[in-house]
Amino acid sequence: MTSQIAAGLLICLCATAWRMMRSLPAWLRLATGAVLLAGLTAAVVQMVGSPLQPVFVATGAAAVVWEQVVVAAWWLLAARLLVEVLRSTLFNRGLAAKGRLQGDLLAGLIYLAAVLTVVDTVLDLPIRALLATSGVIAIVLGLALQSTLADVFSGIAVGIERPFNIGDRVWLEGPIEGVVDQVNWRSVRIRTDGGDIATVPHSVAAKSRVINRSVPTPQRSDSVRIPCAASVPPERVAELVRHALLLSPRILAQPQPAVALVRIGRRSNEYEIGFAVASSNDLWHAKSTLLEQVLRQFRSAGVETADRPGGGATSEPDPASGSRRFLAIPLFHDIADDQRERLCRQALSRSLEPGDALFRQGDTEGSLFFVASGVMEVTRTVGARSSSLGRIGAGDYIGEIGLLTGAPHAATITALTPSDVLELRKEHLAPLLAETPHLMHAFEASARRGQALFDRRVAASVGAETVPPGQLLARIRDYFRVHHVRPGPDAHAARRHPAAQANSPPGGD
Template sequence: MPLPPVSELILTTVLACLTAGNWRIAWRPAWLRMATGAFFFVLLTLLTVKTSGPPVAPVFDTASMAIGLWQQGLVAAWWILGGRLVVGLLRLPLFRERGTGEAKLGSDLVAGIVYIAAVLAVVNFVFDLPVRALLATSGVIAIVLALALQNTLADVFAGIAVGIEHPYSIGDRIWIDGAIEGVIVQVNWRSIRIRTDGNDIATVPNSLIAKARVINRSKPTTRRDDAVQVSCDASAKPDLVMDLLRQATMLCPKILADPAPSVLLSRIGLRSNSYDIAFSVAHTDHLGAMKSLLLKEVLRQFRYHNIRTSLPAGAAVDGLASPLVETLTPEQLLAEIPLFAALAAEKRDALARTMVRRMFEPTKTVLSQGEAGAGLFIVASGVVEGSRMMAGHSHVVGRFGPGDSFGEISLLTDGPNPGTLVAVTRCILFELRRNELQPLLAAEPRLAAALEASARRGQAFLARDAAKAASAPPGPPAQFLAQIRAFFKP
């Protein structure tokens, strides 16, 4: 016997509230959606039991067609809302950060199964239709569709398998066998989309990914390890070459110190030896630039130590290579520096004879921040690190290698050194003292302009590098320019 039916108005009001409530909270937080859904489900359960009995065995009012239809709608709504609540509960363990755009293949599959079960329950319990016949008919249709869509289904099931394993996610950088590399921008049921380094979008079906080799560049970290190989003539001592190659890595700011770069002698020959330099960078975006910079620094080290990268073809091995030198001569060193390129050769040689050779062991201080500048220093060999004290902490500004110079700002302004210079490796420096350089600058306007431009570039770099320096600033631009002009006066 059916329970006494409630009025059609109450049923209409309940169904309208259910529809409006679920629509209003569609974009609300998950906890609010779950709480509201549970409230409506409890309310709907009470109404369903009172009007039609248990939802698995409902009894509808046959005297009034309108009331009977609304009772059927009420029970159908109970099954659908119950299925939605179950899907929400099952998705909680799989909940991921919103805004990723990633298709939750596993949870979507579970949701589909639950909703299909809810629809079949409605067909069986509400409309009293034979479910077995429906399933048999749908099975035949499923076989036909599977044969027609076998490639698409292969992508879908491969996507499900990959989604369960979860080897990558949105934003990861991956490499796929077949020279496809880039950042994942979308994952869906059939494929993934990758933004390549050429700013193209590559769409790769899931079935191909399931069979291919995939390397995730972002996990467990974004760090990238790589190596370059360089060759030089066999007459160069391996210990010296390996030390110079390590110094070249020190001059590349984005090469990580941990793990430390390594240098190996990989091949020996009659004419040339090969060396492998292994290094790491924090991100793939830095890799190309650091490989290029590292090779440039290697060439610079070889040039300033007179090491050939290769021997001329057909030349004899014995006695051909230039003799190895600890550093270039002062004359050769000045000729290599663009700052003194405008000087005539005889004036440059005369200036070179006034240079003072100084040697520093590792960790020895070359210049201290705040002390008076003595002259212009030119690095002939080794690596020097510059740092500044800011807010009570030492901050590394940069490093200098063979051919670099420093000290222009304090030399021209007669002010204190803006930073501290410390030898990282065994270093050989040449110093041009102020009293030796001042008469030449007064007589050579082009050299004076070049030195002034170098000093101003150095000041601009320091200003960008630190908002506040512990040492006294050199003053406003007008005052700084006046100090430089005063230096050039005889």
Template sequence: MHDPLASLGLLALAVFATIIAHGRGLLVRMGIEAVLLLAIGTYLLWRGSSPLPHLGSGSSGLADAWLRALVVVWWLVGARLVVNVIVFVRGRDQKSREARLFSDLASAIIYITAIWIILNSVLDLNVQGLLVTSGVIAIVLGLALQNTLADVFCGLAIGLEQPFHVGDRISIGDSVEGVIVQMNWRSLRIHTDDDDIATVPNSLVAKGLIVNRSVPTRHRVATVETVAPAEVAPETILDLIWQATLLCPSILSVPAPSITLCRTDLVSNTYAARFSVSDSSIVAAAKSSLLRQVRRLFRYGGIGRPHPMSVGELLRSLTLFEALSQEEVDRLARDLIVQSVSPGDTIFEQEAISSSIYVIEAGVLELSRESGQSGSRVLGRIGAGEYIGELGLITGSPRSFTLKALTHGKALELPGAALAKLLHSNAALNAEMERSVRKGLAQIHRDDAARDVAPTDQPADLFAQIRMFFRV
């Protein structure tokens, strides 16, 4: 005789074990399910039955009902254990764990198979007849859900081919570009550069042109076109555009930018700058920065102007000297010392005494600092229309960086004595000059160098030194 209390106790144990396993780690759940599966299977074999189809000895009455319940539990626990094993095996690959499409598909197949066995072999229900009867319903549902089914099967095809993974940056045609944050049965969720979440059906993904921006690297190549007057020698324009790429920190030096003349006519020439950046998200910013630098270098190079920019005009265009009159600017221009530089020439060395301000008339110069065991570190670059050295001149501290030329160019040296003499004769300029120095601290591409030159962390002390310098 079969004792129904033993079966009831195992059923209660199964319910209790399921509650205990809920919320636990995957390995803990797998261990509890394996022990429960072994216990129920051992009990069934001991009672002369088996959970496998058509192998158990049938019984009748209440005992048979309890045994059937145990077999149902055995199949459900077994299906759950197999699903967890699949999740554990695929979970070792981070991308496979995030792309849950195949794990969900395998789980669905396992559960459907287990339920079919339970209905057909354990509970002796005529599943085949039920399937035939529901054929018409299946056809109707298939027609109603054809778009959803298309997304599902396209998702399966994408999962088999694996052209991308969660975390990759992709573009789909000309409509969507961004980083994949989720892949599921029906669609992709893409985090765009506009900080939106775009949901794209898998059927559209499968039909569209997919470009994976993360493979083999996240580097992105971009092109910017510039128009210049035809009367200017192409060599001059090519050199200025190349200098502009050197002044854009986001443009990679390897591979080197490529500057070409792509179109020409009687009035103007069109030039193309092809460059690389580290990530697609900064392409727009890199293009904008390059165009601004090209425009600035064209201005200081005299491109598109009726005559080249004079030294006086160069000084008047600088923030530091915008408060000076034309006569005062001319006096400063007469005191300038012109230095023609070639690539590799040193303008001044680190730890040198600060005695002059340098205004860049042409070319690109690089600021670097030697820092012990770590070697030389690049702080930044400056080009035509920028200046350096005013804070060190005012505070009297040694240079904290080395200034070297990257290209051919000209640097205009303004001795500190000439500036002090000019300001001494016009005390009303002190406040204006202090304001200019404040603006110079925030000037683009010079923040790091400005902080390095300043020997004090207290702005009040710094500007007290500025006022003292101006009133010498």
């Protein structure tokens, strides 16, 4: 009687402990389960001998039933402890990466074996008759649950084939694309790029085309098509596209990007650009950057995307047009038209070959540079270590802080491709500030505005560290040795109407 009471207390304790310890660490659950199983084993041995071949010697039907309940509870507790051991070892290391389905199947087989053992050794029921009865029940349930069972068995097939694992990025016909978040008995849950959860039944996933974008590597290849005027030579287009690829930091150098002529038309041809990125997360940003850079290169080179009726497209940039684009930068927004034209004529042209340095970190030549064509790399040296800050291309300008203050450049600029650069020096700007000194305020505001532009992050870093905030205007006055001028009403009017300064006395060219 004492062993029966102890067994009942242990069974109640087991049921309570397993429910309360779900949030505890695995090792603590395993230790507690082992202790409870050892205690229940001692009680079973005293009552019926071995739980594998129990001998029920109690008198009275109620006592025999209780002994059977105790032995059945021992088998269920042993099965539960085995499942916990597997979940803490095999499931976590291997099966967890493949989803819940495989783990649940193995746990179900363990519980099924324990139940069949209880039916055979404890309840002494004929297994064959039970299996025949369960077969009839299975047929009835199968007819009622055809759709659910199709998902379950399709899930088993998907689990065996394993076209994807938890955490893989997949594309399913539909289309659905995202990261596999969970694989359960009935469906696959995919977290899309928009943050939604798409639930795809296994029966649908088994019939769909699946692309695993994480295997064998997460690299993603894609292409974009661009039109260009038929009058532009294909080799010129390929050169400009290669410059645009160099200016797209998320596009990988290997595998090497390529450009091909894919369609010829009367007015425009079509080109396809193939490239690769490190992962799917970089794809849309890389596409956008590439198209922006292609458009920028075409505009800087005077290339039209398509021939206009009655006109054509130029394949070489116009030098005068490059100078005008140079002086259209924010720094010169507030000067008069004749002053802009004068600076346009004074701008110097420089050509660089790959490997040539436009200027080096620490140089103080005080010049502003405008990249008319080509691609250059910006590098900075700290101690003995040199690192790349990025690349600049046609349409970028650099060195405005050095031009206005004489501050040393904070980086080195090196040509990656044959490049053409326009240069404006201090001696070109000094006469303009001498005749209209209030323009210093406009230059200060324009320089700050140019450095704050998002798409000039790399170019602005050349001089961003050299002038502390609030000291730029004073540095401009000191560098050009112009006395302090307080901006009065005439200065504000000149900012609003720059053309009003057109009749100012000419300075020295």
